[in-house]
Amino acid sequence: MAEPVNLNRVRKQKARAEKKARADANAAKFGRSKAEKTRDTAAAARAQRHLDGHKRDE
Numbered sequence: 738m739a740e741p742v743n744l745n746r747v748r749k750q751k752a753r754a755e756k757k758a759r760a761d762a763n764a765a766k767f768g769r770s771k772a773e774k775t776r777d778t779a780a781a782a783r784a785q786r787h788l789d790g791h792k793r794d795e
Contacts, residue, residue: 769777
């Protein structure tokens, strides 16, 4: 005969697994290190300066 299953424990384990999966998805989607953010900000500023340098005076 099989062991009895505590349904509350199973429900909570399932909820934890779903929460962890959601957290992992968010970390992949939004999580970037400070160095990555700084690099992207610097690249955007460099691109803006490049474009500003090529503007025509009218």
